[in-house]
Amino acid sequence: MDIKDIIKEENLVYSKTKLMTDNVLSYCPGCGHGTAHRIVMEIIDEMGLQSNTIGIAPVGCSVLAYDFMNIDMIQAAHGRAPAVATGVKRTWPDKTVFTYQGDGDLAAIGTAETIHACNRGENITIIFINNGIYGMTGGQMAPTTLEGMKTSTSPHGRDLKKMGNPLKITELIAQLPGTYYVSRQAVHTPAAVRKAKKAIRKAFEIQQENKGLTFVEVVSNCNSGWKLPPVKSNQWMVENMFPFYQLGDIKVDGELVK
Amino acid sequence: MARVQGAIVVDRERCKGCEVCVPACPTQVIELANEVNGKGYHYAYMANPDACTGCSNCAIVCPDGVISVYRVKKTA
Amino acid sequence: MGELKLMKGNEAIAEAAIRAGVDAYFGYPITPQSEVIEYLTYEKPEERTGMVVLQAESELAAINMVYGAASTGKKVLTSSSSPGISLYQEGISYIAGAELPCVIANVVRGGPGLGTIQPSQADYFQSVKGGGHGDYRLLTLAPSSVQEMADFVELGFEIAFKYRNPVMILTDGMIGQMMEKVELKDPVPRWTDEQIQEISGSWATVGKPANRERNIVTSLYLDSAIMEQHNHHLQAKYRQMEAEEVRYETFDTEDAEYLMVAYGSSARIAQKSLTLARAKGIKVGLLRPITLYPFPAKPLLDLVPQLKGILSVEMSAGQMIEDVRLSVECKVPVVHFGRFGGIIHSPEEVLEALEQKIIGG
Ligand SMILES: Cc1ncc(C[n+]2csc(CCOP(=O)(O)OP(=O)(O)O)c2C)c(N)n1
Ligand code: SF4
Ligand code: SF4
Ligand code: SF4
Numbered sequence: 001m002d003i004k005d006i007i008k009e010e011n012l013v014y015s016k017t018k019l020m021t022d023n024v025l026s027y028c029p030g031c032g033h034g035t036a037h038r039i040v041m042e043i044i045d046e047m048g049l050q051s052n053t054i055g056i057a058p059v060g061c062s063v064l065a066y067d068f069m070n071i072d073m074i075q076a077a078h079g080r081a082p083a084v085a086t087g088v089k090r091t092w093p094d095k096t097v098f099t100y101q102g103d104g105d106l107a108a109i110g111t112a113e114t115i116h117a118c119n120r121g122e123n124i125t126i127i128f129i130n131n132g133i134y135g136m137t138g139g140q141m142a143p144t145t146l147e148g149m150k151t152s153t154s155p156h157g158r159d160l161k162k163m164g165n166p167l168k169i170t171e172l173i174a175q176l177p178g179t180y181y182v183s184r185q186a187v188h189t190p191a192a193v194r195k196a197k198k199a200i201r202k203a204f205e206i207q208q209e210n211k212g213l214t215f216v217e218v219v220s221n222c223n224s225g226w227k228l229p230p231v232k233s234n235q236w237m238v239e240n241m242f243p244f245y246q247l248g249d250i251k252v253d254g255e256l257v258k
Numbered sequence: 259m260a261r262v263q264g265a266i267v268v269d270r271e272r273c274k275g276c277e278v279c280v281p282a283c284p285t286q287v288i289e290l291a292n293e294v295n296g297k298g299y300h301y302a303y304m305a306n307p308d309a310c311t312g313c314s315n316c317a318i319v320c321p322d323g324v325i326s327v328y329r330v331k332k333t334a
Numbered sequence: 335m336g337e338l339k340l341m342k343g344n345e346a347i348a349e350a351a352i353r354a355g356v357d358a359y360f361g362y363p364i365t366p367q368s369e370v371i372e373y374l375t376y377e378k379p380e381e382r383t384g385m386v387v388l389q390a391e392s393e394l395a396a397i398n399m400v401y402g403a404a405s406t407g408k409k410v411l412t413s414s415s416s417p418g419i420s421l422y423q424e425g426i427s428y429i430a431g432a433e434l435p436c437v438i439a440n441v442v443r444g445g446p447g448l449g450t451i452q453p454s455q456a457d458y459f460q461s462v463k464g465g466g467h468g469d470y471r472l473l474t475l476a477p478s479s480v481q482e483m484a485d486f487v488e489l490g491f492e493i494a495f496k497y498r499n500p501v502m503i504l505t506d507g508m509i510g511q512m513m514e515k516v517e518l519k520d521p522v523p524r525w526t527d528e529q530i531q532e533i534s535g536s537w538a539t540v541g542k543p544a545n546r547e548r549n550i551v552t553s554l555y556l557d558s559a560i561m562e563q564h565n566h567h568l569q570a571k572y573r574q575m576e577a578e579e580v581r582y583e584t585f586d587t588e589d590a591e592y593l594m595v596a597y598g599s600s601a602r603i604a605q606k607s608l609t610l611a612r613a614k615g616i617k618v619g620l621l622r623p624i625t626l627y628p629f630p631a632k633p634l635l636d637l638v639p640q641l642k643g644i645l646s647v648e649m650s651a652g653q654m655i656e657d658v659r660l661s662v663e664c665k666v667p668v669v670h671f672g673r674f675g676g677i678i679h680s681p682e683e684v685l686e687a688l689e690q691k692i693i694g695g
Binding site: 001003005006007008011012013014015016017020024025027028029030031032033034035038187188189190193194229230231234 | 267277280281318324325330
């Protein structure tokens with residue numbers, strides 16, 4: 001069969017959702033941010049929520065998310081997205097509200113805002129991109145940086161005695177009664193993307209039912225920060241990040257997964 | 259013989275040549291071109307189009323969302 | 335005529351907010367203004383009008399809750415006192431940069447640092463000259479009575495929405511804690527979703543319908559040329575405020591040879607000093623700026639030909655005096671007087687300063 005006969009409108013089975021704009025993503029080649037953006041937008045699209053959704057992206061590589069996500073969006077100060085989301089959701093309880101935050105943002109400068117939004121059980125969804133590093137500012141150590149991992153501010157590797165321990169903030173917030181669904185996912189393979197999408201969709205569905213805060217961590221790569229080509233960085237992530245940040249549901253229906 | 263035939267279209271100018279789609283393809287359809295696009299990236303293309311089943315694996319892992327997938331049922 | 339009540343200044347802000355149809359209040363306790371959130375939580379405004387009240391985990395969170403709700407076209411109020419307002423600065427800069435309306439009350443206490451819980455006017459620079467990073471201005475209202483504490487909530491929102499700019503009510507512990515008779519306006523309902531759509535639909539982030547482009551609230555412009563343009567746009571707003579929003583009051587200026595300039599609590603005290611001085615036959619007047627930014631520069635300059643000297647009275651080491659001097663273009667001597675660090679000057683001290691530093695000096 002000729003390719004020309006296949007490539008026809010009626011045979012289209014997959015293309016980028018219209019909820020992603022046509023702007024070229026500002027991310028480095030192979031960066032998981034793009035995939036994570038797209039699946040969030042696919043879900044908003046599939047659930048018919050575009051006209052009802054407000055997204056909040058604070059400072060980090062994804063600060064320009066509003067250039068790419070075709071929904072109403074608020075750019076927030078570094079770390080403050082959960083507070084901004086609280087302001088929106090409390091005054092518009094029927095809207096769908098989510099934040100999209102990096103690990104420096106969520107687990108360092110914004111720890112207080114994150115924990116308290118979770119603890120209050122704000123009916124919002126937090127998408128947490130954990131790449132173990134500060135991407136935007138050029139690859140400095142993050143709270144999530146693994147032991148021994150080299151970054152521009154831990155050039156000899158993270159020394160736990162001097163620099164503290166990698167923070168599993170997702171396990172931490174899962175302890176709080178305000179969180180209803182907490183999951184850790186990845187987007188490096190087709191299977192991982194499908195799973196992550198299911199988890200994020202579940203999070204948004206729970207938000208519609210006002211059951212509490214839903215939180216999905218996406219363990220992702222930072223090729224530039226890790227100084228690895230994209231495919232190698234995904235391998236490194238599987239070998240090094242996943243043993244420490246184990247994938248899967250952490251809290252389901254308000255109960256910790258044993 | 260597969261009963262479905264697929265094909266992908268890569269938006270060549272927006273492809274960043276990251277290669278993430280290459281190992282995602284179960285039938286080794288995709289390779290990076292020797293040529294580069296306007297941005298200097300070796301873009302992805304169907305090197306082995308007959309093997310494409312239209313499974314969409316490549317498209318859903320493409321960080322830049324530049325792959326569209328088409329699929330037809332084979333009648334013959 | 336509205337309802338007459340005896341209230342503290344802080345309570346007046348809170349009650350006025352409920353009656354003005356304010357949608358939300360976010361705050362964090364700090365003396366001497368905790369009565370605002372205490373009053374609001376006690377009054378159950380969620381039942382009276384549907385107004386949301388939430389105690390945040392910090393001032394950082396509170397001001398960002400304000401930022402979030404203000405991004406959606408809601409009328410949002412917050413209040414704090416000096417150390418808390420310092421924490422607000424990041425958020426205020428973002429709010430100004432993203433052009434969001436909101437009203438922030440600062441019930442000032444003495445500083446620097448943790449300072450004292452007693453009243454002060456030492457946050458003038460912070461409020462009037464910027465406070466946070468970047469080239470922006472807060473329209474700053476300075477109430478000098480409990481009545482004005484109430485009235486300036488509504489006025490503040492009017493101005494905030496007219497310019498899409500944060501408005502600061504700069505007051506202090508004296509007026510915040512003082513009880514006075516206040517006439518409260520009849521309640522107006524909060525805006526409906528349709529009204530918000532009408533008033534702020536062109537920019538507010540309330541969800542993108544199919545028939546318009548997405549709305550984005552941001553203060554980020556990576557392209558410097560666009561950033562400069564945005565700054566020009568902000569500056570044009572500030573020039574318009576300077577042309578249209580100057581508010582002030584004068585007392586006994588017709589024949590005045592000397593002038594006191596004082597705002598807020600200091601203006602109340604200076605009014606007493608004025609009576610004492612006039613009784614002694616001193617031809618002194620008083621100008622009370624009601625807006626500190628924009629500062630009533632022109633009315634001050636207009637008085638210069640008849641003046642021999644100006645006493646700038648404020649409970650600080652001398653901050654407003656810089657604006658007074660700029661206003662009069664060095665055409666007449668301007669001297670500062672004020673107690674500070676939480677001490678309130680007496681009318682007699684002000685009179686003495688007038689006699690010794692201006693008339694005798
Ligand atoms: C108050 C403040 N401090 C510091 C910065 C600089 N800064 C911008 S992004 C960033 C770290 C971002 O890292 P992360 O949240 O992990 O996101 P990523 O870029 O890795 O996606 C920092 C420190 C800032 N913008 N604001
Ligand atoms: S710096 Fe890292 S996180 Fe940022 S776009 Fe590049 S790869 Fe992604
Ligand atoms: S994953 Fe996308 S961007 Fe990367 S090489 Fe393949 S088509 Fe190009
Ligand atoms: S659609 Fe499936 S088979 Fe075809 S190129 Fe993509 S991954 Fe390979």
